[in-house]
Amino acid sequence: MDTDQLIRTLAADNMHRARPVGFVLALALLAAAPVSLLIFFTALGVRPDVMTAMHNPFFDLKFAVTLALAISAIMVSLHLSRPEASLRGWAWLLMIPVGVLTAGIAGEMMMPQRLPMMTRLVGSNSKICMTAIPLMSLPLLVAALLGLRHGAPARPAVAGAIAGLLSAGLAATLYASHCTDDSPLFVATWYTIATAAVTAVGALAGSRLLRF
Amino acid sequence: MREREDEWTGLMRSAIAGDSAAYHRLLKAITPVLRAAARRGLARAGQPVDQSEDIVQDILLAVHLKRHTWDANAPFAPWLFAIARNKLIDALRRRGRRIFVNIDDFAETLADQPAAETAPASEVAAQLNALPARQREVLQSIAVESASIRDTAAKFAMSEGAVRVALHRGLASLTAKLREQ
Numbered sequence: 309m310d311t312d313q314l315i316r317t318l319a320a321d322n323m324h325r326a327r328p329v330g331f332v333l334a335l336a337l338l339a340a341a342p343v344s345l346l347i348f349f350t351a352l353g354v355r356p357d358v359m360t361a362m363h364n365p366f367f368d369l370k371f372a373v374t375l376a377l378a379i380s381a382i383m384v385s386l387h388l389s390r391p392e393a394s395l396r397g398w399a400w401l402l403m404i405p406v407g408v409l410t411a412g413i414a415g416e417m418m419m420p421q422r423l424p425m426m427t428r429l430v431g432s433n434s435k436i437c438m439t440a441i442p443l444m445s446l447p448l449l450v451a452a453l454l455g456l457r458h459g460a461p462a463r464p465a466v467a468g469a470i471a472g473l474l475s476a477g478l479a480a481t482l483y484a485s486h487c488t489d490d491s492p493l494f495v496a497t498w499y500t501i502a503t504a505a506v507t508a509v510g511a512l513a514g515s516r517l518l519r520f
Numbered sequence: 521m522r523e524r525e526d527e528w529t530g531l532m533r534s535a536i537a538g539d540s541a542a543y544h545r546l547l548k549a550i551t552p553v554l555r556a557a558a559r560r561g562l563a564r565a566g567q568p569v570d571q572s573e574d575i576v577q578d579i580l581l582a583v584h585l586k587r588h589t590w591d592a593n594a595p596f597a598p599w600l601f602a603i604a605r606n607k608l609i610d611a612l613r614r615r616g617r618r619i620f621v622n623i624d625d626f627a628e629t630l631a632d633q634p635a636a637e638t639a640p641a642s643e644v645a646a647q648l649n650a651l652p653a654r655q656r657e658v659l660q661s662i663a664v665e666s667a668s669i670r671d672t673a674a675k676f677a678m679s680e681g682a683v684r685v686a687l688h689r690g691l692a693s694l695t696a697k698l699r700e701q
Contacts, residue, residue, distance in 0.1 A: 309645050313663040314577050318584040319544035320662050324688045326588040390589045391602035460586040462606055
C-alpha cells in the first residue's frame with residue numbers, strides 16, 4: 309500500500325469518532341471498582357467504630373489525603389494522555405496530598421498525645437496496610453492503564469506511574485475506612501510505602517502498555 | 521511556516537467537523553514534512569533513508585487513530601510533531617539505535633523542499649496480509665481500488681455501517697500489529 313492509498317483510506321475513515329480519553333478512563337474505573345469493593349468487603353470491611361471515628365479530625369484527614377491523591381492523579385493522567393503534554397505546570401497538583409498530610413502531621417505535633425511518636429508511627433496495622441492497598445489497587449490499576457491506552461502519552465512510563473498513584477489513591481480511600489490507625493505519621497509512612505510500590509508497578513506496566 | 525501551520529489547524533478543525541475532503545488535504549499536506557523529518561532522523565542514526573516511507577505511514581496511522589487527543593482549541597502542529605517524534609524515536613529504536621530526536625527537526629523541515637518518495641513502504645502492506653479476511657478486503661477495496669464506502673458495501677453485500685466498522689477495525693489492528701513487530 310503506497311502512502312497516497314493509505315491517506316485515501318484514512319480519509320475514508322474520517323467519520324469515525326473516538327470517545328474522549330476521560331470517558332474511557334471513567335468507564336474502565338467504574339468497571340473495576342466492584343472488584344476492589346469485593347476485596348474490601350470480604351477481607352476488611354469498615355471499622356466497627358466508624359460513627360465515633362468520624363468525629364476524629366485525623367480519621368477524616370486520611371480521606372482528604374487519599375482523595376486528593378486520587379483526584380490530582382486523575383487530572384494529571386488525563387493531561388498526560390495528550391502527546392504534546394508534559395508534567396511541567398501540572399506536577400504541583402500531586403503535591404496537594406503531600407501538603408495536606410504535612411499539615412496533618414504538624415497539627416498532630418501541636419496537640420497533646422497519649423502515645424509516643426514512634427508508637428503512633430508504627431501503629432498496629434502496617435502489614436495489612438501494605439498488603440491491602442496494593443491488592444485493592446491492582447484491579448483499578450489495570451483499568452486505569454486500559455483506559456489511558458486510549459490516549460497518546462509521550463512518556464508511557466510516567467503516565468503509568470501516575471496511573472499507579474491514581475489507583476493507590478482510590479484503594480487507600482477504601483482502606484482508610486477500615487484502618488484504626490489514624491495518626492498522620494502512620495499514613496505518611498505505610499500508605500506512602502504501599503503507594504510507592506503500586507506506582508513502581510504502574511510505571512513498569514505503563515512503559516509497555518501505554519506506547520501508542 | 522506560520523501560515524502553513526495555521527492552515528493545518530483550520531483543516532483539522534474542518535476534518536473533525538466532518539469534512540473528509542479537508543482531512544484528505546491535511547494528510548496530503550503534512551506527508552512531505554513528515555517524510556523529510558523521517559529521512560533526517562534516519563540519516564542522523566546512520567540508517568538508510570529509503571526506509572523513511574514506513575515511518576511516514578506509521579506516523580499517519582497514529583495521527584489518525586489518536587486525533588481525538590488533539591485539543592481543537594490548540595494549534596495542530598505541536599501535537600503533530602509530538603506524535604511524529606514519538607513514532608520516529610520508536611522506529612529508530614526498533615532498528616537498534618537509541619537516539620534523541622529534537623522537536624526542532626520537524627519545525628525546520630517546514631521550510632525545506634518536499635522530498636520525493638523513494639523506496640515504497642513495505643511494513644503496512646506486509647501486515648495487511650495478516651488481517652482477518654473481511655477487514656483486508658475492505659481496506660484493499662478502498663485503498664487500492666479507490667472504491668467508496670458505498671461501492672465497497674455493494675461489492676461485498678455488506679451494509680455501509682459494517683464497511684465503516686471493518687475499515688476502522690482494520691486500521692486499528694494494522695497499527696497494533698506494526699507496534700508489536
